[in-house]
Amino acid sequence: GGIFARTDCALTSGPSVLIRKRSMEAGGIFAVCLAVTIAMQLFCFLIAYSMRFDKITDLAGSSNFIVLAVVSLYLAPQPPTTRAIVATLLVCLARFELAAFLLWRVLIRGKDNRFDAIRDNCMYFLLFWVWQIIWVYAVCVTVIFINAESYRVRGVPLGGADYIGWALFLLGFVLQVWADVAKYRFRANPANRHHVCKVGPWAWSRHPNFAGEIGMWWGLFIAALPVCAASPAGYATAASPLFTMLVLLKGTGIPQAEGVNAARWYDGGDSQREYEDYFHSTPPLWPFPPALYKSFSGSAKLYLCFEFPGYAYEGSSRERERVSPV
Numbered sequence: 462g463g464i465f466a467r468t469d470c471a472l473t474s475g476p477s478v479l480i481r482k483r484s485m486e487a488g489g490i491f492a493v494c495l496a497v498t499i500a501m502q503l504f505c506f507l508i509a510y511s512m513r514f515d516k517i518t519d520l521a522g523s524s525n526f527i528v529l530a531v532v533s534l535y536l537a538p539q540p541p542t543t544r545a546i547v548a549t550l551l552v553c554l555a556r557f558e559l560a561a562f563l564l565w566r567v568l569i570r571g572k573d574n575r576f577d578a579i580r581d582n583c584m585y586f587l588l589f590w591v592w593q594i595i596w597v598y599a600v601c602v603t604v605i606f607i608n609a610e611s612y613r614v615r616g617v618p619l620g621g622a623d624y625i626g627w628a629l630f631l632l633g634f635v636l637q638v639w640a641d642v643a644k645y646r647f648r649a650n651p652a653n654r655h656h657v658c659k660v661g662p663w664a665w666s667r668h669p670n671f672a673g674e675i676g677m678w679w680g681l682f683i684a685a686l687p688v689c690a691a692s693p694a695g696y697a698t699a700a701s702p703l704f705t706m707l708v709l710l711k712g713t714g715i716p717q718a719e720g721v722n723a724a725r726w727y728d729g730g731d732s733q734r735e736y737e738d739y740f741h742s743t744p745p746l747w748p749f750p751p752a753l754y755k756s757f758s759g760s761a762k763l764y765l766c767f768e769f770p771g772y773a774y775e776g777s778s779r780e781r782e783r784v785s786p787v
Contacts, residue, residue: 487609487692490536494529494605498598501525506590513580515573516564518589523560525597527553533605538612543619544688547627548607548681555634555677562641600705603681603698606688613691626684633676636662636748640670655732657739665748667739668718671709672746678702710767715745723774745772 485493505521530552534541541549567573579585643661647653662669679702689695708714716722719740726736742751744766754766762768 485536487606487694490533490609491602491605493536494533494601495598497528497532498525498594498601501528502590502594502597506587509590510583510586515576515580516567518573518576518593519563519567520560522593522597523556523563525593526556526601527560529597529601530556530604530608533608537608541608542611542615544611544614544623544684545608547623548604548611548684551627551630551634551677551681552601552604555630555637558634558638562638566645596704596708600678600701603678603685603701606692606695606698607681607685610692610695611688614687617687617691620687622686623684626680626682626686629680629683630677631680633673633678633680635673636676637670637673640666640673644670655728657726657732657735659739659743662748665743665750667743667745668709668715669748671714672748675702675705675709675746678705710746710769715772719745719772720774727774740773744768 502521502525505517509515509517509521530549534545534549537545576586576589579589640662643663644658647658647660647663666672682699682702685695685698689698723736723740727733742755744754744762746767749766754762757766759768763770
């Protein structure tokens with residue numbers, strides 16, 4: 462039978478279960494998560510800037526995902542739905558691994574070279590943390606939405622979208638971990654200093670770690686579709702994977718490694734020839750057999766594989782031109 466509880470609880474039929482009424486609207490949960498993100502990142506900024514070190518920059522970003530997933534699950538109607546629990550576990554798993562890997566890597570290296578020019582400049586260093594606030598919150602909107610609104614489909618059985626979305630998330634996670642570990646081991650060998658990493662998934666993609674990251678957030682959005690059907694505002698959370706793609710394809714992802722930033726390979730010798738062969742035979746994002754990719758037209762490479770013109774190095778001796786849709 463049911464149980465008696467205070468006004469913040471509900472009577473239930475069947476087995477005795479304490480179910481907390483929905484104490485906060487979805488908008489309130491999103492607001493709390495935004496406030497938590499701002500507070501967490503600014504607090505970490507104060508620590509990092511005052512101590513002039515880089516040990517917690519990536520850790521703060523990755524762990525913030527875990528905090529938002531757990532907080533939104535806690536604030537959601539109780540007991541949590543299977544969809545909410547799985548979404549939270551997936552995000553926590555992926556970001557715990559990423560936080561641990563990045564923390565271990567920076568501890569081994571001693572510092573993060575990205576911050577050499579801004580570490581001592583308060584305003585420029587702060588801008589990085591403001592950007593991290595935007596990145597964390599924008600990418601987390603899907604898991605926050607699932608946790609806040611999945612109670613609406615509590616009685617709807619799990620279906621194809623759930624399983625496909627979860628599978629895609631796990632596939633992306635495995636690809637990202639595989640890529641990170643493979644490249645770290647490759648770069649740890651001094652003999653590979655002047656060689657392009659073509660081991661493991663890097664043989665079929667120039668940035669398989671980014672492909673995995675994008676795959677995870679599209680997977681989570683697909684898993685959110687049953688909830689979106691009951692709460693159509695959730696379709697707007699496609700902003701999560703779209704924002705991830707924008708950042709990695711046109712912002713701080715591939716452009717920071719290619720284009721003008723590929724100059725380090727252009728020594729006029731073996732490194733240049735190896736890089737140019739790799740660049741023209743390997744897709745920038747989605748893993749694909751190089752032998753087939755080389756046969757693609759410029760249009761196919763651009764529209765199917767996101768081979769944007771800016772990725773090509775202007776000083777390439779092989780073509781002396783950017784990739785164009787021809």
